Amino acid sequence: xxxxxxxxxxxxxxxxxxxxxxxxxxxxxxxxxxxxxxxxxxxxxxxxxxxxxxxxxxxxxxxxxxxxxxxxxxxxxxxxxxxxxxxxxxxxxxxxxxxxxxxxxxxxxxxxxxxxxxxxxxxxxxxxxxxxxxxxxxxxxxxxxxxxxxxxxxxxxxxxxxxxxxxxxxxxxxxxxxxxxxxxxxxxxxxxxxxxxxxxxxxxxxxxxxxxxxxxxxxxxxxxxxxxxxxxxxxxxxxxxxxxxxxxxxxxxxxxxxxxxxxxxxxxxxxxxxxxxxxxxxxxxxxxxxxxxxxxxxxxxxxxxxxxxxxxxxxxxxxxxxxxxxxxx
Numbered sequence: 001x002x003x004x005x006x007x008x009x010x011x012x013x014x015x016x017x018x019x020x021x022x023x024x025x026x027x028x029x030x031x032x033x034x035x036x037x038x039x040x041x042x043x044x045x046x047x048x049x050x051x052x053x054x055x056x057x058x059x060x061x062x063x064x065x066x067x068x069x070x071x072x073x074x075x076x077x078x079x080x081x082x083x084x085x086x087x088x089x090x091x092x093x094x095x096x097x098x099x100x101x102x103x104x105x106x107x108x109x110x111x112x113x114x115x116x117x118x119x120x121x122x123x124x125x126x127x128x129x130x131x132x133x134x135x136x137x138x139x140x141x142x143x144x145x146x147x148x149x150x151x152x153x154x155x156x157x158x159x160x161x162x163x164x165x166x167x168x169x170x171x172x173x174x175x176x177x178x179x180x181x182x183x184x185x186x187x188x189x190x191x192x193x194x195x196x197x198x199x200x201x202x203x204x205x206x207x208x209x210x211x212x213x214x215x216x217x218x219x220x221x222x223x224x225x226x227x228x229x230x231x232x233x234x235x236x237x238x239x240x241x242x243x244x245x246x247x248x249x250x251x252x253x254x255x256x257x258x259x260x261x262x263x264x265x266x267x268x269x270x271x272x273x274x275x276x277x278x279x280x281x282x283x284x285x286x287x288x289x290x291x292x293x294x295x296x297x298x299x300x301x302x303x304x305x306x307x308x309x310x311x312x313x314x315x316x317x318x319x320x321x322x323x324x325x326x327x328x329x
Contacts, residue, residue, distance in 0.1 A: 028187035028206075031116050033109045034287070035100065035196040047104040053299045054097040060306030061086040063320060071319040077155040078144070078259075079316075081137045082309060084164050085130065089302035092126035095119055096197045096298045103196065113187075116198040117179055123197065125175040127297065128225045131274070132167045134267045135229045138236035141260040146243045174221060181214045194287035196294065202287070230271055237264065262309050269304070273297045 036046055064086040068074045099119065103109030111119070143154050178200060188208040195202045200218055204211045240260060247253045273296045276289070310316045 028113060028189060028191045030110050030112050030191065031198070032192045033103055033111055033196055034192055034194050035103045035109050037109070043104045047101060050097060050100055050104070050299060053303045054093060054101070057089060057093045057299070057302040060310070061089045061302065064306050064309065064316070067316060067319040067323060070323060074315060074319055077140050077160045080160050081133060081140060081164065084167070085133055086306065088126045088129050088133065089305055091122060092130070092298055093302040095122035095126065100196050111198065117183060119198045120182060120200070120203070121175050121179040123199070123298070124178050125171050128174060128221070129167050129171040130270065131225045131229050132171060134270065135232045136163050136167065137263050138233045138267070141263060142236040142240050144259060145240050145256050177217060178221070181217055185209050185211065185214070195290060197298070199290070199294070201290070226274060233267060262313060265308055266305055270297065270301055273301070
């Protein structure tokens with residue numbers, strides 16, 4: 001009896017260790033990105049298109065950063081925030097497109113577990129930072145149009161630096177939470193991600209452990225980044241439009257609207273994509289819709305942002321003309 005009693009706990013311990021070893025061996029070490037594998041005839045055209053978008057996005061955003069950095073006339077709050085937006089665009093597109101281009105040239109598009117978590121962190125960080133920065137840029141335009149005499153004091157250099165730093169740090173913290181919660185999950189297979197990059201919804205669908213906490217965090221983040229920031233931006237532009245309508249002259253109205261039109265176009269485009277793709281339950285995740293939205297906000301948006309801001313902004317075009325003669329024509 002004594003011998004049997006001693007073997008009982010040891011047997012249980014052995015069984016637990018065996019199960020842990022089995023689970024460990026089943027843990028996914030790499031993922032397969034589905035990408036555009038269902039459309040093999042489009043691989044070469046897509047590669048050319050995505051490479052072109054990447055080069056234009058990088059070139060455009062680097063030019064904006066260079067122009068703002070080297071031209072003292074652009075050292076104002078509006079262009080300081082534009083500098084940060086261009087940086088975020090570079091981080092966003094560079095965390096996704098190199099891997100997408102590699103996948104279009106290879107038969108099996110795989111990404112390591114660590115690489116997937118890194119991609120998830122940088123994408124979430126840059127994309128959420130843009131949404132928060134849009135709100136601050138809307139507030140900056142509100143102060144410039146509704147309180148022009150107090151603009152320099154209300155949007156001081158110290159405050160602008162604190163706001164920009166806050167955006168980067170807050171969103172890095174939130175992205176770290178998302179990534180840490182994701183690393184706590186077990187992925188036992190299958191390991192095919194129904195997307196062309198690592199994103200929260202398709203990863204949660206692959207987990208073989210409970211994703212309840214991840215789901216709650218995702219909803220809270222969506223509420224903060226999506227709805228709250230969107231409402232604050234709407235309030236800012238509601239006050240801006242009300243102030244513009246009170247201007248007596250048509251020339252004054254045109255000048256006031258021109259200072260915020262570029263930002264309004266970019267914000268409208270970005271939020272349309274976000275609400276279209278991501279403000280929906282994880283259980284109703286649509287891979288094709290998410291891929292389309294992914295192309296729009298990781299490739300097209302970073303490409304169009306510098307074009308919209310430069311083509312509609314005389315100061316930026318003048319600054320670029322001083323640095324690069326071919327912009328003068």
